[in-house]
Amino acid sequence: xxxxxxxxxxxxxxxxxxxxxxxxxxxxxxxxxxxxxxxxxxxxxxxxxxxxxxxxxxxxxxxxxxxxxxxxxxxxxxxxxxxxxxxxxxxxxxxxxxxxxxxxxxxxxxxxxxx
Amino acid sequence: xxxxxxxxxxxxxxxxxxxxxxxxxxxxxxxxxxxxxxxxxxxxxxxxxxxxxxxxxxxxxxxxxxxxxxxxxxxxxxxxxxxxxxxxxxxxxxxxxxxxxxxxxxxxxxxxxxxxxxxxxxxxxxxxxxxxxxxxxxxxxxxxxxxxxxxxxxxxxxxxxxxxxxxxxxxxxxxxxxxxxxxxxxxxxxxxxxxxxxxxxxxxxxxxxxxxxxxxxxxxxxxxxxxxxxxxxxxxxxxxxxxxxxxxxxxxxxxxxxxxxxxxxxxxxxxxxxxxxxxxxxxxxxxxxxxxxxxxxxxxxxxxxxxxxxxxxxxxxxxxxxxxxxxxxxxxxxxxxxxxxxxxxxxxxxxxxxxxxxxxxxxxxxxxxxxxxxxxxxxxxxxxx
Numbered sequence: 001x002x003x004x005x006x007x008x009x010x011x012x013x014x015x016x017x018x019x020x021x022x023x024x025x026x027x028x029x030x031x032x033x034x035x036x037x038x039x040x041x042x043x044x045x046x047x048x049x050x051x052x053x054x055x056x057x058x059x060x061x062x063x064x065x066x067x068x069x070x071x072x073x074x075x076x077x078x079x080x081x082x083x084x085x086x087x088x089x090x091x092x093x094x095x096x097x098x099x100x101x102x103x104x105x106x107x108x109x110x111x112x113x114x115x
Numbered sequence: 116x117x118x119x120x121x122x123x124x125x126x127x128x129x130x131x132x133x134x135x136x137x138x139x140x141x142x143x144x145x146x147x148x149x150x151x152x153x154x155x156x157x158x159x160x161x162x163x164x165x166x167x168x169x170x171x172x173x174x175x176x177x178x179x180x181x182x183x184x185x186x187x188x189x190x191x192x193x194x195x196x197x198x199x200x201x202x203x204x205x206x207x208x209x210x211x212x213x214x215x216x217x218x219x220x221x222x223x224x225x226x227x228x229x230x231x232x233x234x235x236x237x238x239x240x241x242x243x244x245x246x247x248x249x250x251x252x253x254x255x256x257x258x259x260x261x262x263x264x265x266x267x268x269x270x271x272x273x274x275x276x277x278x279x280x281x282x283x284x285x286x287x288x289x290x291x292x293x294x295x296x297x298x299x300x301x302x303x304x305x306x307x308x309x310x311x312x313x314x315x316x317x318x319x320x321x322x323x324x325x326x327x328x329x330x331x332x333x334x335x336x337x338x339x340x341x342x343x344x345x346x347x348x349x350x351x352x353x354x355x356x357x358x359x360x361x362x363x364x365x366x367x368x369x370x371x372x373x374x375x376x377x378x379x380x381x382x383x384x385x386x387x388x389x390x391x392x393x394x395x396x397x398x399x400x401x402x403x404x405x406x407x408x409x410x411x412x413x414x415x416x417x418x419x420x421x422x423x424x425x426x427x428x429x430x431x432x433x434x435x436x437x438x439x440x441x442x443x444x445x446x447x448x449x450x451x452x453x454x455x456x457x458x459x460x461x462x463x464x465x466x467x468x469x470x471x472x473x474x475x476x477x478x479x480x481x482x483x484x485x486x487x488x489x490x491x492x493x494x495x496x497x498x499x500x
Contacts (some may be wrong), residue, residue: 024149034173036146041190044141054141065152069145 005084006041008034009051013073013081016052020070043071051077120154123147123177133256134189142187143180171205195251200484204250207480208243210211210415211473214240218407224397224404230469234294238470242477248482257485258312258437261323265309268302269328275299276335285337296361297471299333299341300448304478307348308442314352314436322349343373344447361443367419370447375454412453419446421494422483438486445479448472 005013015021015029023043027034034042046052053074056067073081150172156170195215215235222229249257275298280288288295306329313322326349333342351366398405422442452472 022149023145024153035182036150036179038186040142040146041185041186043145044138044190046142054145065155066144066148068148069141070154084476 005051005080009046010081010084011056012039012042012046013051013077016071016073022057022068022070026071046077047071050074051080120173122150123180126177126184127181129333130180130187134184134187134260135253136188138191138194142183142190146179146183147176147400150179151373172219192251195253196247198485199247199250203484204243204247204480207246207477208239211239211242212236215409217411221397221404221408226403231293235470235473237294238473242470242474245474246477246481249478250484252481252485254437254486257308257482258315261305261308261312261437262318263309264305265312265325265329268298268305269325269332272299272302272329272338273332273335276332276337279336287336287338294470297338297469299336299338300471301343301478302329303344304441304444304475304482307444308346308437310345310349310352310389311440313439317474322352339377340374340451343377344370344444347373348440348443351439362439363422366443367446367450370443371450371454374447374451415424415449419450420447438483441479441482441486445476445483448476448479 011025011030011033015026015034021029023039023086024036026034026043027039043052043054051074052071054069054071057070058067125149127143131139134143154169154173154176157165157172160166215232218235219229219232276286277287279286280290280295280297282288287297287299289298290296306325309325310322313319313325326345329345331341333339333345347366347370350369351362354362395405397408419442422445
């Protein structure tokens with residue numbers, strides 16, 4: 001299992017929060033942030049490290065074409081996502097509190113040679 | 116009017132043939148299924164706008180497949196790189212680098228012009244890269260693509276014979292900027308692998324046609340030594356079938372004796388045969404360096420023995436004819452220059468007579484690694500795939 005998620009992996013996991021989806025559905029839901037040409041390799045890599053699982057859909061009799069592959073996030077990925085979210089929130093809170101403490105005029109002078 | 120279909124069947128077929136099956140299913144096949152459904156869903160809406168969108172999406176499918184294929188190939192290559200035995204390849208690179216630097220030293224001691232250092236280093240870089248690629252190629256791909264690659268190699272040799280750089284009555288080289296490449300030497304591992312693959316697939320007629328074409332093309336370049344190694348390989352494969360364990364020493368002996376005899380008639384080597392080799396000159400001028408050179412040659416000569424020992428463990432129907440080629444070509448490219456070092460004024464005794472032999476040696480080493488049972492036992496993907 002990975003220790004940290006990339007932006008794209010995080011996006012994919014967030015889009016998979018309501019159950020199973022296939023690749024193009026993720027692209028459509030991402031608002032242009034995922035691309036058709038790269039989403040499948042991203043999903044395959046995520047599956048290789050245990051972030052998602054996949055299965056082939058059972059093709060309905062009334063529809064032709066090959067069965068699509070449906071993806072679902074794993075419990076480990078959910079835990080990693082929530083951990084990363086809580087760390088991000090803590091970091092954001094810490095940065096915000098520091099920003100409040102630092103008055104605009106109290107910023108340290110720039111080191112020599114930087115101007 | 117029939118519903119539009121997502122185009123790009125060639126890319127899908129290529130991917131199915133060349134990607135690992137798991138990778139293909141999880142990337143290209145998944146993309147194809149999604150796009151087919153998307154196009155079908157748009158077309159079934161029946162409105163002119165939806166039909167136009169379906170046609171646009173169908174026409175764009177090949178670009179989507181091409182991008183998916185690029186990513187999938189990269190994914191496979193990364194997985195395959197884990198199969199390369201770097202502990203073999205990297206010391207080989209270091210040994211060759213030392214050989215190159217030693218060659219410069221030997222040349223200066225002997226008072227002869229050293230080989231161009233930058234050009235030889237370029238050959239080392241190219242050889243190591245191609246060797247790593249070869250070592251990371253799955254056996255299935257190697258066996259499937261070897262006949263096609265062998266035919267391409269034969270064509271390249273024939274073209275070289277017709278339009279290559281002529282020297283000493285032979286036309287064996289192609290000039291690429293400052294580099295001069297001996298195409299037949301580079302072609303030898305591919306032709307050997309092609310013959311082995313055809314023998315493994317029991318396509319004897321095609322193997323004979325390939326052998327005939329290879330020998331004819333090498334005759335065009337007046338490269339008798341390469342032709343003899345290829346012929347010895349063919350004899351070894353034909354006479355032993357799937358018993359490469361027995362075939363390796365006999366084929367190698369046949370190749371070495373043949374190459375030695377060919378040297379007598381070779382338009383490039385024959386004039387210098389019998390003259391004192393560079394190592395002989397070094398022994399006279401710097402005894403310690405000369406002895407060190409011969410000890411180094413003896414150590415390198417042990418590598419073919421190790422390869423043979425490895426080949427004796429190769430088993431399995433269809434595997435041995437393919438494995439014969441890298442072992443014999445690599446051993447020949449190491450042993451021939453070593454045997455001739457005292458008699459031929461070559462300053463790169465460990466590297467054949469130039470960079471092309473160096474690249475061919477790395478190709479042979481890579482192929483030997485790719486075909487070894489250890490490589491076959493390692494799955495390219497993790498269990499979670």
